[in-house]
Amino acid sequence: MMQTKVNDLQAFLAVARDQSFTRAAAKLGVSPSALSHTIRALEERLGVRLLARTTRNVAPTEAGERLMRSIAPLFAQISAELEALGELRDKPAGTIRITCTDDTIELYLRPVLAGFLRSYPDITLELCVDYGFTNVVEERFDAGIRLGEAISKDMVAVRISPDWRLAVVGSPDYFARNPPPETPHALAQHACVNIRPNPSGAVYAWEFAKDGKAFTVKGEGQLVFNSIVHVLNAAVDGIGLAYVPQALAAPYLADGRLKEVLADWCPYFQGYHLYYPNRRQASPAFIAFVDAIRYRGAG
DSSP, X not given: XXXXXXXXXXXXXXXXXXXXXXXXXXXHTSOHHHHHHHHHHHHHHHTSOOEEEOSSOEEEOHHHHHHHHHHHHHHHHHHHHHHHHHHHHHSOOEEEEEEEOHHHIIIIIHHHHHHHHHHOTTEEEEEEEOOSOOOTTTTTOSEEEEEGGGSOTTEEEEEOSOOEEEEEEEOHHHHHHSOOOSSGGGGGGSOEEEEOSSTTSOOOOEEEEETTEEEEEOOOOSOEESXXXXXXXXXXXXXXXXXXXXXXXXXXXXXXXXXXEXXXXXXXXXXXXEEEEOXXXXXXXXXXXXXXXXXXXXX
């Protein structure tokens, strides 16, 4: 009943403002006869005539003018408040939970985080470092970051990096004590700093390729981490050779703290992708995050 009364008052305002049943009916999407019937019913309930009708025009009566002055600002305020709520709803806000590795944070998220968080002060990012193949649905993550080749077909994948390769690196101090390996097989005579991505899984076997043939080498060493950043730091400290993303080692290679060997044997891998379940209505916050980290270069 209340909804009907509100609609009737809006109908009255439309006719009073346009001073025409025909124009008001067109704006409201009803027929002039139906609109006329609505106004008559409203007048009967209120017990006063609101509109003076002639064959040529329609004008508010004294009672109609009074009703217009009293309710028009209220409807305007309601409309303004609804628009304000719409702006709040569309404003990116909320928490986004991402599972990823520490090197993807360092290489592909860290460069955009400061600007992104300044632009969207109502968004909170929760980045969980995990080298395992996390099920983002079961673990209630919004998305994960993984190599494109490792993403299942039922996921949406957005590239966030170019194709990349690993690099065998060691410190000048280490190479002063040990001659650089000339082939990957020579790594058996070197101290290798390894990574075990999953606590229950195997130590990562270093992947190489030459003349179209791929193979792996299991380097031996005294130190194993589950974080590639610490593997890199161990190489910088001269503990042994490390096999790390070339882009992660680049600053150390540039300033001489690390040297690269076996570059011709190190293959390229498909770039990293943000992956998430196919969803019809992603939140504005999530859409903004995806747009911020999307890779826009070639390849």
